[in-house]
Amino acid sequence: MAVTLPPGPRTPWTPPRGDGSALRISRTPGRVGRTLLALALAVWFLLPLAPLGLWLFADRWSYPAALPEAWGLDGVRSALAQGAGPAFARSLGLGLAVSAVATPLGALAARALAYHRVPFPAAVNAVLFAPLALPAFAAAFGLNVLLLRLQVPPLAGVILILSVYALPYTTYTMRVAYGSHDLGFEEEARTLGATRWQVLARVHLPLLAPALARSAFLAFLIGWSDYLITLLVGGGAFITVPMLVASAASGTGNDSVVAVLSVTAVLPPLILLLGLGFFARKPPGGLS
């Protein structure tokens, strides 16, 4: 039976080549497989955007033509005529408002959970994450009645309910961040003479800024992309981009308008995502 012996004086041990752990050394079949998978995913994500991009500038594109038969900006003009501009502003405002409410609340909840400052943390966790399990329609329908009886203005009701829906995401994101946050930095700052507020502004927030940005982004997405709650609780008076998209998509012959509105719906989150990626890569120690 063949026995593998550890390297002895006569068989010097040679370290594996490459940087870092030997476990991360890539073998050819694995490398090829990963590259193919990455390409397939890229095609899967990008392919639907190609007809969308073409429809933006297509005044006429009938089957079976491979490319638009008439180019123009009729779709953009129609979208603007249907109120795309104000709807964009409302959606942006709604996303920012939900982000502004849900991010600090999520951070506070996460801090309390991370540092075991809440009684019955399992129950609190369950309540915080309940909106994920609850069907949005059921929650919105029930709460709508309640908000009407309490005479809460529709817009405030929309922001309130969407913030509750965003809370699980912001809490989870911040909980992970607080899990790896070292309180020693804050103690160090206190002994160096910083007050509680100075510690918050000059140590706590800068250290948690990437997580706060991720959390705010997720909350923004909840507000920006919501359709059902805005429609039900807003009473149809508060028209946002997703509502315009749904309205246009439900009719026929509106393909270019739907394309314009869809791109309008995609752009702000995409820009925010790119910004998030850019700032997340900023080298540490650069702020002063």
Add this chain to the structure above:
Amino acid sequence: MSNDLVIDGLSKSFSSSSAPVLNNVNLALESGSCTAVLGPSGSGKSTLLRAVAGLEAPDAGRIVLHGTDLARVSPEHRGMAMVSQRPLLFPHLNVLDNVAFAATVRGVRRRAARTDAAHFLDLVQLEGYGRRPVTAISGGQAQRVAIARALAARPAILLLDEPFSALDPQLRSTMHELLVQLRERLAPTILMVTHDREEAAAVADRVALLSRGRLLQHDRVDLLYSRPVSLEVHRLMGGTNEITGTVRDGVHYSALGDLGLPADTGWPDGPGVLVIRQESISIQDNTRSSAEYGVPGIVTDIRVLGPRRLVTVDASGIRLQTEAPWGRPLGAGDAVRLTIPVSARALVPGQPDPGGPTTADTATAVISTGR
């Protein structure tokens, strides 16, 4: 010399532990002195430091700085600065702005704070490192920056919580030298926590030995070794030789014979344990010329301690240990004579417990020697 800091009857318990972490600790720090709080893991030394910094609220006792009780003073107003085992440099600030942090939170203009910080970086021999991100410096450099940052805060008391324990021995020696130089130039009052006896001896004037939350002895470094007040202190300081006997008229009588005690101290008559540091006992051949000196014995064991050897000798049924340099050939079964200088003898009350008085590794395992 006046006392900068007085710790009076400090006690602290945590709900997770039945025994108090600090039990009626009393300590006074002279202005400009360096006191090392030495103790094994879990002895409460870090809790003591955190209580002084205002990061832990004591259950009882007072911490008085320049005559002011700090009970209701928040950490940022105590005039302390702390350096921990981890440098805890703020990762979003560069080296210079880390050092300038204390000044900027005090409201000093940024340019003036940076000029001042550069001076402290020079002090820790890191001139020119100011613009580097804190991730671009080594562990030793990071600890230097942490010291510079603490000194730049002009603390009334500089608190050091095992600041060099994560560094390699060579770097640690360099940092000890740096601390000695900083003391010569700035004369800060320092309270340092360490579990390393050699580190305490290298940088501190006085050592406060803590065990299970109790202060066992607060004394000069040399006295802690040569005049322990109890067997526990002797063992925690790494002493291995304990000889039961009786004292009469300044002479200790035991199976080793009549051994005179140092005349500079009045030793009480009665039963007492003679303690002798193993480094103080010298070993000689049992030749005719040395026959009239020292205690005869037979070598029973030799263990290597790097540059020295720990030699165990059976002397009239008593196990003694001595540290001997390399050079002289020694082996188990050799007949030798042990010379015990009078100044190396000390008496402590109590009985050595049979479980572990003279095993070398009992005490050394409790507090590291730093070797």
